[in-house]
Amino acid sequence: MAKYKFFKNQIGENCSVFYEENGHRYSFPITGLDYTSNAEYIKYKEWLDAGNVTDPAD
């Protein structure tokens, strides 16, 4: 199981990614406007660039 998992919106697109940590669930956008400077997205991008693969959405 990877750290990150895709999350689909109501029309079935992978629009965000989530992970769970210490009883909290964090999700952040990977499409749309103004998301590339989100600190969580930057960490996620580094994780992807290291060769990791996101789990598919439920």
Added chain:
Amino acid sequence: MSTLKVDAIRHNSATTDAITTHSDGTVSAKIIDVGGTGLSHRNVLRNGAMTIHQRVDNTTGINDTQNYFVADGWYYNNGGAGTVTASHETDSPDGFSNSIKVTVTSAGTSSGYAQFYQKIEGQDLQRFAKGSSGAKKFAVSFYIKSKVTGNFVLDLYDSDNARSCQQIYTVNQSQTWERKTVIIPADTTGTFDNDVNSSLQIYWKVFDGNQTGTLHTTWQAHTTNADRGVGQVNALASNGDYVQITGCQLEVGDTATSFEHKSYTEEIAKCQRYYFLLYRRGPSSDGNICIGGVGSCYTANTIYIDLGFPTQMRVAPSLEVPSGSTKFQACVAAACQTFDNIGIVHSQKNCSGIYGTLSSSRTAGQVGNTMFQTSQWSEGDRCAFIAEL
């Protein structure tokens, strides 16, 4: 002691008076700046008086290199400095109500580091004209209270250009609030990016166990962290040692003006650009609490909630919610059911959607009110939008 008695003051070349004195002891003046900076909104830092602490929790048992928020906008960062508690306090100098504090609970080794710091967006730093021939100095002022006295280092790091500059100041009296002023020279090299990303980090060091090289008392290219804390006393050497700061201000020029207090309304809005807390559960349940957006059933099993933010966030934010089921409730067409598997959708700087799965089917297109079912939450659970630097 002498008194200068005049009715007006005028520049040699001016045609009107700059200052006019009045017989009742008052004065009218044509002031165009304060210490080289504007008459208001001089402080580039947010939450300098530490009044906003949306996350509420203090953090005990810190013994790692993570960043912890001790107040909105204020990180505490610790590496090898033993075990500490980072807290938000009401103890403060006259005219203030809050401070942030680090206290040693188990002293560490002589290596490592510890510091409070804040990151600042590049677009809020353009007034310093850094990287130009007209570059301005950085005036930093703050109150500090420390059990250990001695020399401390204030460190500015330009992350756009990998340049840094530090100055020493001295804490003279143990366990006493003292106001300090530090002037950092101007830098004609390296422009701050005019964007929403962090361009400057300002560090209040409290411990630096890796001191080699020479402190950069003028701006220089950054090559190693080891020379950024040279001369810093170990203010976290023994159990019970502590350091507190508040009243922090960073402004343009060579003069530190008095702290520019803001209303709670102004300060919370500034902080909500980076962190917008919708709800945090305290020690006991608050019952069912409004989320703030109407829920609509996109399908029979899914619910979608649109939420607008009170201020524009720095970037499209992340969403934090408690994990698990039964945390949220939707009352649709005279029936209430829980929903879970929450995620953020269609997020942008001004609003976001929350999307979840209903525990029992409704009819697509039905709408209803949505709530946090806080009886199912634990103390400290939060629903928050996060756009931190």
